[in-house]
Amino acid sequence: MNRTDRLYALVEELRAVSPRPRSARWLAHRFxxxxxxxxxxIGALQQAGVPIWAETGRTGGYVVDRAHTLPPVNLTAAEAVAMAVALHRLGGGPFTEAGTTALRKLLAVMxxxxxxxxxxxxxxVHLIGGGPAAPVPAAVAGxxxxxxxxxxxxxxxxGAATERVVEPLGFLGNPWHWYLLAWCRLRDGLRAFRVDRIGSVTTLPEPVTRELRPGELDIPQHIVRQLTLA
Incomplete structure (x- = not known):
């Protein structure tokens, strides 16, 4: 998450629990x-005019004046995709159509x-079946x-530990796990890394210029569904 997105998210987190405070330690763990x-x-937000103040004491923390802040209207790209993944998991549920319509409306105002x-x-993002519920480390998703x-x-x-430098190209989800699809420089080829086996992640400054080509996935095309937005 870049700093701009984090600033918006901080305000929304404080708005969601207002008038209860959130400590700096709690927010640091959250983000x-x-x-x-x-x-x-928080200092940058205060200087920008966001009405945030600190409450002292053992249960203190930061509080935002909910009455004088407005939630953001637009989604980030990652938030829109998160909604699309959640809708995919609804399958044929009773609110699938309503959710798709809501996402289409939000995309229209972005x-x-x-x-x-x-x-x-x-x-x-590529999915097999309903896609997994397992979490993806924030550094990988970012x-x-x-x-x-x-x-x-x-x-x-x-269980053998290795270190890999990889170029992340996307995600593959099946009903049990998320996999990071990436070009592995050690193996000089496309590899799928199961995210629950990733022990540490370091983001390097080098940009990724490679793109994942549909034929590179060694999976029958009729099984894999590419995520699309409404």
Whole structure:
């Protein structure tokens, strides 16, 4: 998550629990950054005019004036794709059509560049069946969105630890697991890394320029569904 997205998310987190406070430590854990980073972000929001104040004491923390803040109207590209994945998991449920309509309305009010980026990001997500419920590490998800090379600490199926430098290209989900689809520089080829076997993630400054071609997935095409936005 980049800083701009985190600033919006901080305000929304504080709005959601207002008038209860959130401590810097709690927010740091939530957004996977240091408490000092949270304090700097809160200071930047206060300087921008967001009505946030600190409550002291053992149960204190930061509070936002809910009556004088408005939620953002637009989704980020990653948020739009998250909604599309959630809708896919609804299957044939009673609210599938309503959810698809809601997503279409939200896409319609997104800036064209953001909507285009959301569709590009959705094109990197491939699903088999309903897709898994298992979480994806934030650093991995962020690298696919930001198109940055990763250094992974990874355990293979035998449990042996390896270090890989990879170019993330997308995700594949089946009913049990998420896999990071990436070009592995060690193996000089496309590999699928099961995300629950990824022990550490370091984002490198080098951008990813490679694209995943449909024929590179060694899976029958009729089994894999590429995620699309309404």
């Amino acid at each position: 996977e950054v240091s408490s000092r980073t949270i304090e700097r972000d 800036p064209p560049a953001d909507a285009a980026e959301a569709r590009r990001l959705a094109g990197r 690298a696919v969105t930001a198109r940055r090379v990763l250094r992974l600490g990874y355990a293979d199926r035998a």
